Amino acid sequence: MRPWTDEELVARSKTGDMDSFNQLVKRWERPIFALAYRTLGREEDARDVTQETFLRAFRALSGFKGDAKFSSWLYRIALNLCRDWMRKERRAPLVAVPEGVDVEQLAAERGPVETVEDLAARSELSREVARAMESLPAEQRQAIILKEYHGLTFQEIADLMKCPLSTVKTRVYQGLSTLRKQLGQQLAPRRES
Amino acid sequence: MTQHIADNHEALLAYLYEEGDPAERLTVARHLQECAPCSVAVLEFQNVRGMLHDWTPPATELGFRIVQEKPAVLVPPRAFSFWPPAYGGWARAAAAVLVFAAGMAVSQFTMSYDAGVLIVRLRQPDTVPAQSQHARDKWIELAAENGPGVTTVPERALDNRLTPVATDTSTEQLLQRVRSMIDQSEQRQQRELALRLSQLNSEVDAQHQADLLRIQQNFGQQQEDVMNYLVRTSGGVK
Numbered sequence: 001m002r003p004w005t006d007e008e009l010v011a012r013s014k015t016g017d018m019d020s021f022n023q024l025v026k027r028w029e030r031p032i033f034a035l036a037y038r039t040l041g042r043e044e045d046a047r048d049v050t051q052e053t054f055l056r057a058f059r060a061l062s063g064f065k066g067d068a069k070f071s072s073w074l075y076r077i078a079l080n081l082c083r084d085w086m087r088k089e090r091r092a093p094l095v096a097v098p099e100g101v102d103v104e105q106l107a108a109e110r111g112p113v114e115t116v117e118d119l120a121a122r123s124e125l126s127r128e129v130a131r132a133m134e135s136l137p138a139e140q141r142q143a144i145i146l147k148e149y150h151g152l153t154f155q156e157i158a159d160l161m162k163c164p165l166s167t168v169k170t171r172v173y174q175g176l177s178t179l180r181k182q183l184g185q186q187l188a189p190r191r192e193s
Numbered sequence: 194m195t196q197h198i199a200d201n202h203e204a205l206l207a208y209l210y211e212e213g214d215p216a217e218r219l220t221v222a223r224h225l226q227e228c229a230p231c232s233v234a235v236l237e238f239q240n241v242r243g244m245l246h247d248w249t250p251p252a253t254e255l256g257f258r259i260v261q262e263k264p265a266v267l268v269p270p271r272a273f274s275f276w277p278p279a280y281g282g283w284a285r286a287a288a289a290v291l292v293f294a295a296g297m298a299v300s301q302f303t304m305s306y307d308a309g310v311l312i313v314r315l316r317q318p319d320t321v322p323a324q325s326q327h328a329r330d331k332w333i334e335l336a337a338e339n340g341p342g343v344t345t346v347p348e349r350a351l352d353n354r355l356t357p358v359a360t361d362t363s364t365e366q367l368l369q370r371v372r373s374m375i376d377q378s379e380q381r382q383q384r385e386l387a388l389r390l391s392q393l394n395s396e397v398d399a400q401h402q403a404d405l406l407r408i409q410q411n412f413g414q415q416q417e418d419v420m421n422y423l424v425r426t427s428g429g430v431k
Binding site: 018021022025026029030033034037038043046047050051054055058059125126128129130133144147148149153154166169170172173176179180183184 | 206238241246249255257260417
């Protein structure tokens, strides 16, 4: 039996089928959390934003007409929340590692529960990437996140960010160029390998 | 392609993300075979993209879930009603019929026609009031004084008997009049019962509609509260 599509689950959710909406939550909570985490840089904040995203989506579901994809609609809610979150809390979008903490050792001590992705996330390279991303203007960072991690087309990003297509391409290009410069020292070993 | 790729970011992005016109991407690919600086630049951009994918969010257990909690419908204060809210319209109607029947029983009177005398008995309490007992004793004393032959009058009076003093025709008229009064009384009470039932149904319907409207209005807020509560209790927020 094929799984329900997002559109089918949305239609069922609108009739009050809570299980259908929970399937949507289960399907999209991880991408929304990842988007929030990379934008805000803090796990707890990302969790809060993810929770609030689905709360708002659930409340506004009756108003969702299906003109855009459900995922795009969710991304837009999440991005707006991230923007509001940063504005309200005045928190820098930073993946912060406390001073004096060896993340690799910490990861090793946590044992086999940690996945390969967890270890990578705590690696020095990951920290460098996070810091480089932090240095980008919010618009460039969000455009790159949506493009690189969520596979949206440039047009979809333009619709989400409500800006022209050319603006999105410029933001991605400028952001990648900045990252290329900032991560230049990391790039050399990669090229050699 | 004479323009370097670093000067044409749209072409670069189309090539990097394999998005856009395929012919344009093919042109870029041919240019990269001929232009070393552009090849290095593209390689570095590709490496940047590879590094970006090393940055993964923590594998946090999320498990958000919405669970429908039984909505606590807030009943607004309303005018005092004798009827408990648990009783429905039919229960009220049945109770109204019961009250009506009881009323009929209380006010019931019986008729009998015996030896040319129409007897109409109103329901009386079993115990005779002291004043009535005193009157009865007094009539008995008078009967003893007056002798037999006149005792029937007070006895009839004590029994609430209507003594016919007219002819058979007048008796017939009286019977018709009494029956007519009874019919009118029954019709009036039936009309009152129907009116009462109608009022009860209207009241129940109005309350039902008001409750439905109130539930709809509170539905969004309740769902939000429910989800907040459930997410909190499921460990969704630290």
